[in-house]
Amino acid sequence: MTEQAKAPNSPGENDNPVKPRIHARHVVAQSRLFTVESLEMEFSNGVQRTYERLASGGHGAVMMVPIDENGQVLLIREYGVGIENYTLTLPKGAVDLGESIEQAANRELKEEIGKGANQLHYLKSMSLSPSYMKSSIDIFIAQDLYEESLPGDEPEPLEVVAWPLNKLDELVSRADVTEGRAIAALYMAKSWFENNQGNMDKTASIEK
Amino acid sequence: MTEQAKAPNSPGENDNPVKPRIHARHVVAQSRLFTVESLEMEFSNGVQRTYERLASGGHGAVMMVPIDENGQVLLIREYGVGIENYTLTLPKGAVDLGESIEQAANRELKEEIGKGANQLHYLKSMSLSPSYMKSSIDIFIAQDLYEESLPGDEPEPLEVVAWPLNKLDELVSRADVTEGRAIAALYMAKSWFENNQGNMDKTASIEK
Secondary structure (H helix, E strand, O other): OOOHHHOOEOOOOOOOOOOOEEEEEEEEEEOOOOEEEEEEEEOOOOOEEEEEEEOOOOOOEEEEEEEOOOOEEEEEEEEEOOOOEEEEEOOEEEOOOOOOHHHHHHHHHHHHOOEEEEEEEEEEEEEOOOOOEOOEEEEEEEEEEEEOOOOOOOOOOOEEEEEEHHHHHHHHOOOOOOEHHHHHHHHHHHHHHHHHHOOOOOHHHHOO | OOOHHHOOEOOOOOOOOOOOEEEEEEEEEEOOOOEEEEEEEEOOOOOEEEEEEEOOOOOOEEEEEEEOOOOEEEEEEEEEOOOOEEEEEOOEEEOOOOOOHHHHHHHHHHHHOOEEEEEEEEEEEEEOOOOOEOOEEEEEEEEEEEEOOOOOOOOOOOEEEEEEHHHHHHHHOOOOOOEHHHHHHHHHHHHHHHHHHOOOOOHHHHOO
């Protein structure tokens, strides 16, 4: 690759490149939870490649940034077998068949933090790993919370930890805060409040 | 779960919960790129569960937020077979055997944006999906860039797109900006500049 090809473009200069064609796809490995697909691709320049990716089962997923009446985000501390450690992160879960993403968001909030939300503000659909995984997750800010619990499927009770959203940098600097999508969602939520409802230092700024 | 169990704790109240024990682990599915493990777990309350997760091969991964002399972040536009679409994201890649993470960061920058960095500032180790994946990625801010290209393994040239870091909210609102870890890294970088080097509106603020 020449250096010339690396000169940065203006934003949006080439927003619609020609997608590669998928000539074939098949499942190459499967377990209870994971399905690996192999795809035979041909790029618009004629280059052919075989890629593997994780298929995404199910009906989508949701992640919530629940904000209480004191401007604190309600985090959960849960064990992640992937990283073999406890982590402080946001409530999230899979969308059940027949549920809207808003219904899933409220159900997961009730299961994981024992609260429902009268207000859900949609922030973003995020991908996990665009090159290797199909999965995406819809992110909401949840406000105007009320007490309501539903039984979850956790092996042990989730601890709920309140943290002032205006001290986000301190939170993110913690070693037990690691999940990329949660960090992204927290910053997006903080930015949304700053842009839409004034200073997060004021409790009133996030009330209805 | 009772509502009482969901009352939020103060930050850090229970920072060292007792980890579950892993009684057994074995590989249940494998492909060229992916290895799925099954783990027999016992939580400290005696509850037993079997979990699946993706093992992580290799020697780690790095993601860079490269900032040019005009305060612009240099993004790449690349095709992601996972989401079957082009996406604007940050340069990243796997650490090769024997490389330090700083060496890997500089090599990937040269391969993906045609520039090296005289300054790397370590931001964070992020996990991808703590419950299901072992993988983590080390995030750097890359500054004081210089021209140097290395051949990459991309099937087609990566387009490099410059975007002012002080217009991050606009960038993140784009439909082709989806990767959670990249969004998190961009906000962390912006916050780092705001906290350490003054207003990003001033070009000089990010010069050495």
